[in-house]
Amino acid sequence: QVQLQQWGAGLLKPSETLSLTCAVYGGSFSGYYWSWIRQPPGKGLEWIAEVDHSGSISYDPSLKSRVTISVDTSKNQFSLKVSSVTAADTAMYYCARWGGGSGMAYWGQGTLVTVSS
Amino acid sequence: HSVLAQPPSASGTPGQRVIISCSGGTSNIGSNFVYWYQQLPGTAPKLLIYRNNQRPSGVPDRFSGSKSGTSASLAISGLRSEDEADYYCATWDDSLSGRVFGTGTKVTVL
Numbered sequence: 112q113v114q115l116q117q118w119g120a121g122l123l124k125p126s127e128t129l130s131l132t133c134a135v136y137g138g139s140f141s142g143y144y145w146s147w148i149r150q151p152p153g154k155g156l157e158w159i160a161e162v163d164h165s166g167s168i169s170y171d172p173s174l175k176s177r178v179t180i181s182v183d184t185s186k187n188q189f190s191l192k193v194s195s196v197t198a199a200d201t202a203m204y205y206c207a208r209w210g211g212g213s214g215m216a217y218w219g220q221g222t223l224v225t226v227s228s
Numbered sequence: 229h230s231v232l233a234q235p236p237s238a239s240g241t242p243g244q245r246v247i248i249s250c251s252g253g254t255s256n257i258g259s260n261f262v263y264w265y266q267q268l269p270g271t272a273p274k275l276l277i278y279r280n281n282q283r284p285s286g287v288p289d290r291f292s293g294s295k296s297g298t299s300a301s302l303a304i305s306g307l308r309s310e311d312e313a314d315y316y317c318a319t320w321d322d323s324l325s326g327r328v329f330g331t332g333t334k335v336t337v338l
Binding site for chain 2: 158
Protein backbone atom coordinates (compact mmCIF):
# COMPACT_ATOMS: atom_id res chain seq x y z
CA GLN A 112 0.00 0.00 0.00
CA VAL A 113 1.41 3.35 -1.08
CA GLN A 114 1.62 6.02 1.62
CA LEU A 115 2.84 9.59 1.42
CA GLN A 116 3.98 11.25 4.64
CA GLN A 117 4.86 14.92 4.64
CA TRP A 118 6.41 17.31 7.11
CA GLY A 119 7.77 20.84 7.42
CA ALA A 120 7.57 24.08 9.39
CA GLY A 121 4.03 25.26 10.00
CA LEU A 122 4.60 28.88 11.01
CA LEU A 123 6.70 31.32 9.01
CA LYS A 124 7.32 35.04 9.00
CA PRO A 125 6.98 37.10 5.82
CA SER A 126 10.05 36.88 3.56
CA GLU A 127 11.12 33.50 4.97
CA THR A 128 11.38 30.29 2.92
CA LEU A 129 8.76 27.58 3.14
CA SER A 130 10.25 24.09 3.17
CA LEU A 131 8.30 20.83 2.99
CA THR A 132 9.34 17.22 2.40
CA CYS A 133 7.23 14.23 1.36
CA ALA A 134 8.36 10.64 1.86
CA VAL A 135 6.96 7.80 -0.24
CA TYR A 136 6.44 4.39 1.32
CA GLY A 137 5.34 1.13 -0.22
CA GLY A 138 5.73 1.76 -3.92
CA SER A 139 8.11 2.53 -6.73
CA PHE A 140 9.49 6.03 -6.98
CA SER A 141 10.20 5.89 -10.68
CA GLY A 142 7.54 6.12 -13.36
CA TYR A 143 5.45 8.73 -11.58
CA TYR A 144 5.15 12.48 -11.20
CA TRP A 145 5.43 13.80 -7.66
CA SER A 146 3.28 16.87 -7.10
CA TRP A 147 2.70 19.67 -4.65
CA ILE A 148 -0.75 21.23 -4.33
CA ARG A 149 -1.97 23.88 -1.92
CA GLN A 150 -5.34 25.07 -0.65
CA PRO A 151 -5.73 28.50 0.99
CA PRO A 152 -8.22 28.53 3.87
CA GLY A 153 -11.76 28.28 2.54
CA LYS A 154 -10.60 28.22 -1.07
CA GLY A 155 -9.94 25.75 -3.87
CA LEU A 156 -7.02 23.56 -4.87
CA GLU A 157 -3.99 25.11 -6.56
CA TRP A 158 -1.37 23.02 -8.33
CA ILE A 159 2.14 24.26 -7.56
CA ALA A 160 4.66 22.03 -9.31
CA GLU A 161 5.69 18.44 -9.98
CA VAL A 162 8.87 16.47 -10.54
CA ASP A 163 9.54 13.00 -11.89
CA HIS A 164 12.21 10.57 -10.68
CA SER A 165 14.71 11.89 -13.23
CA GLY A 166 14.30 15.48 -12.06
CA SER A 167 12.15 16.74 -14.91
CA ILE A 168 10.02 19.58 -13.48
CA SER A 169 6.85 21.48 -14.34
CA TYR A 170 5.71 24.61 -12.50
CA ASP A 171 2.64 26.80 -12.20
CA PRO A 172 3.80 29.90 -14.10
CA SER A 173 2.65 32.29 -11.40
CA LEU A 174 4.83 30.62 -8.75
CA LYS A 175 7.80 29.47 -10.81
CA SER A 176 10.12 32.32 -9.79
CA ARG A 177 9.80 31.44 -6.09
CA VAL A 178 9.48 27.66 -6.18
CA THR A 179 12.14 24.97 -6.00
CA ILE A 180 11.16 21.32 -6.22
CA SER A 181 13.62 18.47 -5.91
CA VAL A 182 13.74 14.71 -5.59
CA ASP A 183 15.99 12.38 -3.59
CA THR A 184 15.57 8.94 -5.10
CA SER A 185 17.91 7.34 -2.55
CA LYS A 186 15.42 8.21 0.20
CA ASN A 187 12.21 8.06 -1.89
CA GLN A 188 11.53 11.66 -0.95
CA PHE A 189 10.73 14.88 -2.75
CA SER A 190 10.74 18.43 -1.45
CA LEU A 191 9.26 21.86 -2.01
CA LYS A 192 10.71 25.24 -1.20
CA VAL A 193 8.88 28.53 -1.69
CA SER A 194 10.95 31.64 -1.12
CA SER A 195 9.91 35.10 0.06
CA VAL A 196 6.59 33.97 1.47
CA THR A 197 3.77 36.38 2.22
CA ALA A 198 0.39 36.00 3.89
CA ALA A 199 -0.96 34.93 0.48
CA ASP A 200 1.07 31.72 0.79
CA THR A 201 -0.87 30.69 3.90
CA ALA A 202 -2.49 27.38 2.95
CA MET A 203 -2.77 23.66 3.52
CA TYR A 204 -0.03 22.10 1.42
CA TYR A 205 -0.41 18.56 0.05
CA CYS A 206 1.99 16.25 -1.70
CA ALA A 207 0.57 13.71 -4.15
CA ARG A 208 1.55 11.05 -6.68
CA TRP A 209 0.38 11.44 -10.26
CA GLY A 210 0.73 8.30 -12.29
CA GLY A 211 0.44 7.38 -15.96
CA GLY A 212 -2.92 8.86 -16.74
CA SER A 213 -4.39 7.48 -13.55
CA GLY A 214 -4.53 10.82 -11.78
CA MET A 215 -3.45 11.73 -8.25
CA ALA A 216 -4.45 8.53 -6.52
CA TYR A 217 -2.28 9.02 -3.44
CA TRP A 218 -2.04 12.11 -1.26
CA GLY A 219 -0.15 13.14 1.83
CA GLN A 220 -1.98 14.10 4.97
CA GLY A 221 -1.44 17.82 4.41
CA THR A 222 0.62 20.43 6.25
CA LEU A 223 -0.90 23.74 7.30
CA VAL A 224 1.54 26.56 6.68
CA THR A 225 0.73 29.93 8.19
CA VAL A 226 2.64 33.08 7.28
CA SER A 227 2.31 35.76 9.91
CA SER A 228 4.48 38.43 11.45
CA HIS B 229 -7.02 32.23 -11.29
CA SER B 230 -8.36 28.86 -12.44
CA VAL B 231 -8.94 28.22 -16.15
CA LEU B 232 -11.58 25.59 -15.38
CA ALA B 233 -14.97 26.94 -14.33
CA GLN B 234 -17.35 25.02 -12.08
CA PRO B 235 -20.60 26.12 -10.44
CA PRO B 236 -19.90 27.06 -6.81
CA SER B 237 -22.68 24.89 -5.47
CA ALA B 238 -25.08 22.09 -6.29
CA SER B 239 -27.67 20.32 -4.18
CA GLY B 240 -30.21 17.54 -4.16
CA THR B 241 -32.27 15.36 -1.91
CA PRO B 242 -31.27 11.78 -1.08
CA GLY B 243 -31.72 9.52 -4.07
CA GLN B 244 -31.65 12.33 -6.63
CA ARG B 245 -29.13 12.77 -9.43
CA VAL B 246 -26.76 15.73 -9.35
CA ILE B 247 -24.59 16.85 -12.25
CA ILE B 248 -21.54 19.09 -11.88
CA SER B 249 -20.11 20.83 -14.92
CA CYS B 250 -16.51 21.79 -15.66
CA SER B 251 -15.89 24.24 -18.48
CA GLY B 252 -12.49 24.82 -20.03
CA GLY B 253 -10.89 25.42 -23.40
CA THR B 254 -9.07 23.82 -26.29
CA SER B 255 -5.69 23.87 -24.52
CA ASN B 256 -6.92 21.97 -21.48
CA ILE B 257 -10.11 19.90 -21.48
CA GLY B 258 -10.28 19.99 -25.26
CA SER B 259 -7.02 18.09 -25.64
CA ASN B 260 -6.40 16.22 -22.38
CA PHE B 261 -8.00 13.77 -20.00
CA VAL B 262 -10.20 15.08 -17.19
CA TYR B 263 -9.99 13.93 -13.59
CA TRP B 264 -12.41 14.44 -10.71
CA TYR B 265 -11.60 14.64 -7.00
CA GLN B 266 -13.83 14.54 -3.94
CA GLN B 267 -12.78 16.41 -0.82
CA LEU B 268 -14.65 15.66 2.37
CA PRO B 269 -14.44 18.33 5.11
CA GLY B 270 -11.03 18.42 6.77
CA THR B 271 -9.50 15.70 4.61
CA ALA B 272 -7.17 15.40 1.63
CA PRO B 273 -8.79 15.12 -1.80
CA LYS B 274 -9.65 11.66 -3.10
CA LEU B 275 -9.47 10.58 -6.75
CA LEU B 276 -12.99 9.85 -8.00
CA ILE B 277 -12.70 9.67 -11.80
CA TYR B 278 -9.66 9.36 -14.08
CA ARG B 279 -9.26 9.54 -17.86
CA ASN B 280 -12.67 11.26 -18.27
CA ASN B 281 -14.86 8.36 -17.18
CA GLN B 282 -12.88 5.65 -15.37
CA ARG B 283 -13.48 4.83 -11.71
CA PRO B 284 -10.65 3.70 -9.44
CA SER B 285 -11.24 0.53 -7.50
CA GLY B 286 -13.55 1.18 -4.57
CA VAL B 287 -15.39 4.17 -6.03
CA PRO B 288 -19.12 3.40 -6.25
CA ASP B 289 -20.67 3.25 -9.70
CA ARG B 290 -23.05 6.02 -8.57
CA PHE B 291 -20.25 8.34 -9.69
CA SER B 292 -19.73 8.75 -13.43
CA GLY B 293 -17.76 11.15 -15.61
CA SER B 294 -18.07 12.33 -19.16
CA LYS B 295 -16.40 14.77 -21.51
CA SER B 296 -17.52 16.53 -24.66
CA GLY B 297 -15.38 19.05 -26.48
CA THR B 298 -14.09 21.60 -23.97
CA SER B 299 -16.45 20.64 -21.14
CA ALA B 300 -16.73 17.76 -18.74
CA SER B 301 -19.25 16.69 -16.15
CA LEU B 302 -19.52 14.54 -13.07
CA ALA B 303 -22.81 12.85 -12.27
CA ILE B 304 -23.76 11.54 -8.86
CA SER B 305 -26.73 9.19 -8.97
CA GLY B 306 -28.68 8.02 -5.93
CA LEU B 307 -27.35 10.93 -3.86
CA ARG B 308 -26.41 9.99 -0.31
CA SER B 309 -25.62 12.09 2.76
CA GLU B 310 -21.99 10.97 2.66
CA ASP B 311 -21.64 12.55 -0.80
CA GLU B 312 -21.76 15.99 0.82
CA ALA B 313 -18.32 17.33 -0.11
CA ASP B 314 -16.38 19.61 -2.43
CA TYR B 315 -15.72 18.30 -5.94
CA TYR B 316 -12.93 19.45 -8.25
CA CYS B 317 -12.21 18.75 -11.89
CA ALA B 318 -8.60 18.78 -13.10
CA THR B 319 -6.59 18.37 -16.26
CA TRP B 320 -3.35 19.35 -17.99
CA ASP B 321 -3.15 22.70 -19.78
CA ASP B 322 -0.91 22.69 -22.86
CA SER B 323 -0.60 26.49 -22.92
CA LEU B 324 0.45 26.71 -19.27
CA SER B 325 2.45 23.47 -19.42
CA GLY B 326 1.00 22.55 -16.07
CA ARG B 327 -1.90 20.96 -14.28
CA VAL B 328 -5.00 22.97 -13.47
CA PHE B 329 -7.87 22.44 -11.06
CA GLY B 330 -11.41 23.66 -11.42
CA THR B 331 -12.85 26.26 -9.08
CA GLY B 332 -14.65 23.58 -7.09
CA THR B 333 -18.31 22.75 -6.43
CA LYS B 334 -19.80 22.25 -3.00
CA VAL B 335 -22.47 19.56 -3.04
CA THR B 336 -25.13 19.75 -0.34
CA VAL B 337 -27.56 16.94 0.42
CA LEU B 338 -30.83 18.52 1.48
